Amino acid sequence: MDLAVKSELVEQVRTFTEWVGAGRKLTQTGRITLADAKALVPMLKTGDVLEQTIGSHVYRTRSSERLLNLMLVVECAKAAGLVRKTGHRLVPVKKNQALLDDPQKLWFALFTRFDKLGEAFLHSGFGESLLRPEFHDGSRAALALLYNTDGAVDIASLCATVWDVVSAPYVLEDLTELQLETLRITTDRDTERALDALQRLGAVTLGDKSAELTELGRSGMRRILGEPEAGDxxxxxxxxxxxxxxxxxxxxxxxxxxxxxxxxxxxxxxxxxxxxxxxxxxxxxxxxxxxxxxxxxxxxxxxxxxxxxxxxxxxxxxxxxxxxxxxxxxxxxxxxxxxxxxxxxxxxxxxxxCPPEDVGGTGGYARLIQILGDPGHPEHRDVVDWLGLDDPDQFDPxxxxxxxxxxxxxxxxxxxxxx
CATH class of the missing domain: 3.10.290.30 (MM3350-like)
Known part of the structure; x- marks a missing residue:
């Protein structure tokens, strides 16, 4: 199905790839040079701030790595296979340049690789969220919730879903209330930043407090899930x-x-x-x-x-x-x-x-149900604790x-x- 592609990010990636031309010099750390970044920010209209005045002090960006909107465009071009780093140069991938003439194929290439881009445009170091290292799972959890919902989803619900997914691999019980609150705030911040990037891609529309997949976004989700076309x-x-x-x-x-x-x-x-x-x-x-x-x-x-x-x-x-x-x-x-x-x-x-994992097969499951139903059984409390329940009625076969x-x-x- 042909869908109109209206995507700020697709146009930025196309313009950036054309700018790369036959190749561009990178820094020793493999980044866009600061001189090139200063030219690219206004050219691509990324909105990154190169210098900021606070009081009497002027703070200047010292590395293109801190220009997160620009970094998103650069990493998108890499993810789509339009450019690649070789040595200290960024060069075009000739076999994939045809994507520049097919906005829909380029869009799908970017959308299906979006979950790999978190490190490109989310803050690192001080103030880093849990979403950044867990971006694959967090971003896809948000997309799954959007895809499973007819209509808009509260951003608060999306943030809560992402938090549940990205915090699961970590032990957070030892954190102070302030540390935990800070992690939650930074993760919510980056979830909203990811939604903004999806809006720039044309996959999501954002309201004041809600988000909704566009028709293009739903088509992209069907592509990711390998869903059949009508009539298959x-x-x-x-x-x-x-x-x-x-x-x-x-x-x-x-x-x-x-x-x-x-x-x-x-x-x-x-x-x-x-x-x-x-x-x-x-x-x-x-x-x-x-x-x-x-x-x-x-x-x-x-x-x-x-x-x-x-x-x-x-x-x-x-x-x-x-x-x-x-x-x-x-x-x-x-x-x-x-x-x-x-x-x-x-x-x-x-x-x-579904029976619990590791319950001991069909015989073990039958025994578990029997014990749960008998508060006087000597193993009743042990089984309730093993299931992690506060009340045996919480598990209903x-x-x-x-x-x-x-x-x-x-x-x-x-x-x-x-x-």
């Missing part, structure tokens, strides 16, 4: 966790028929509610498919599509966690065609909660939330390896 074949599959006592655990998902098995693995993890801690394999009755590890001797799941193995009515086995040994049956219920307004992969129905499953689907697919 899609499969409806029922994924059932086998040998579960009591209420069956299952999910019904709609996926591209041509989905590679490595992406189907991520879909199953997210739809079911697993946390992708352990190894897995697919089995079509004869051949094992999994990660390309020589010791496992599986066929590379990245090179096999779902419709290569099964048609409607066919079944596939998926095993997760070789210790707990969770077997899932994948039944292809029907094949239909993707629609222009559909989202794929998508969970459309389900039942019951019958609970399934469709919206949460679809949120995990989008986030899980965005975080898949090599995304």
């Amino acid at each position: 074949p899609i499969y409806q599959a029922k994924i059932t966790l086998l040998e579960i006592e009591g209420l069956p655990v299952w999910r019904r998902v709609v996926v591209p028929a041509a989905i590679p098995l490595d992406r189907l693995h991520i879909v199953i993890q997210a739809a079911m509610g697993w946390e992708n801690y352990h190894l897995h394999y697919f089995l079509d009755g004869n051949t094992y498919y999994g990660e390309a590890e020589p010791e496992l001797q599986y066929r590379d799941e990245r090179k096999v599509r779902l419709d290569d193995l099964v048609k409607p009515g066919g079944r596939l086995l998926y095993n997760y966690d070789f210790g707990d040994n969770w077997d899932h049956e994948i039944l292809i219920e029907e094949a239909t065609a993707a629609t222009s307004d559909g989202r794929y992969p998508r969970c459309v129905a389900g039942q019951a909660a 019958a609970r399934f939330n469709l919206d949460e499953a679809n949120q995990r689907l989008t986030l899980g697919d965005l975080y898949r390896p090599n995304a």
Whole structure:
């Protein structure tokens, strides 16, 4: 689908690449020289401040590295493969210069690599936020929330989502209230700065307190997620966790028929509610498919599509966690065609909660449910603590939330390896 590209950042990247010409000298540290930066800031209209007067003092920028808007343009040109650094020179990549004549292809090249640009335009050193080192996950979490929402999203909600994601890898309990508040403020600041960059790219429109993906932004998200075009074949599959006592655990998902098995693995993890801690394999009755590890001797799941193995009515086995040994049956219920307004992969129905990780397989899960339901059991308190619950009723084996499953689907697919 052809979409009009209205992007300040695309035009800046094009102008910058043309300025590079046959090549430009860089500093010993591989940066744009300050003399060139002084010419580029007004040329590209980046809005960077080269010198600032405070009282009687004039503060001058001593390195182009501090001109963050300019650095974003430079790193975008590198990310799109238009220029590259060789020695102490910045030179054009001739094979990719055709992108300059195709704004839409250039836009998609920039959007799909946006998650790699955080270090280019976010503050480093004193006042650095948690978003800068965790920009891949933080930016994609924000995009996932925008993509999963019809209409605008409060910037406060986006900031909260980003904070939850980027702070997760760190132990922050030992920080003082002031230190924690400072980290939160700088992370919110950089989240808003990232949203501003996405607006300059034309992927987002910003209101006073909200953000919304543009049509171009939604198209870019579909590209990142590998969603099918309208009319492409899609499969409806029922994924059932086998040998579960009591209420069956299952999910019904709609996926591209041509989905590679490595992406189907991520879909199953997210739809079911697993946390992708352990190894897995697919089995079509004869051949094992999994990660390309020589010791496992599986066929590379990245090179096999779902419709290569099964048609409607066919079944596939998926095993997760070789210790707990969770077997899932994948039944292809029907094949239909993707629609222009559909989202794929998508969970459309389900039942019951996913068992906790490392619970001990089907037998361990049955025992956990029994103990949770018996406050007088000698191990009751230990099981509640192991689950990290304040109250045993917080874990409901019958609970399934469709919206949460679809949120995990989008986030899980965005975080898949090599995304």
